[in-house]
Amino acid sequence: MYEWHKLIQIVVDEIDERIKRYDDDALTLQCLAGKYGYGG
Secondary structure, X not given: OHHHXXXXXXXXXXXXXXXXXXXXXXXXXXXXXXXXXXXX
């Protein structure tokens, strides 16, 4: 269960960073899944 919490925090941090940088790339679940090795 703790591993799940770590993964969720990584995704939340990624979203937060993109918002802070005003990154206009589409941030989709597919994009995040591919970045972290879950397909995409």
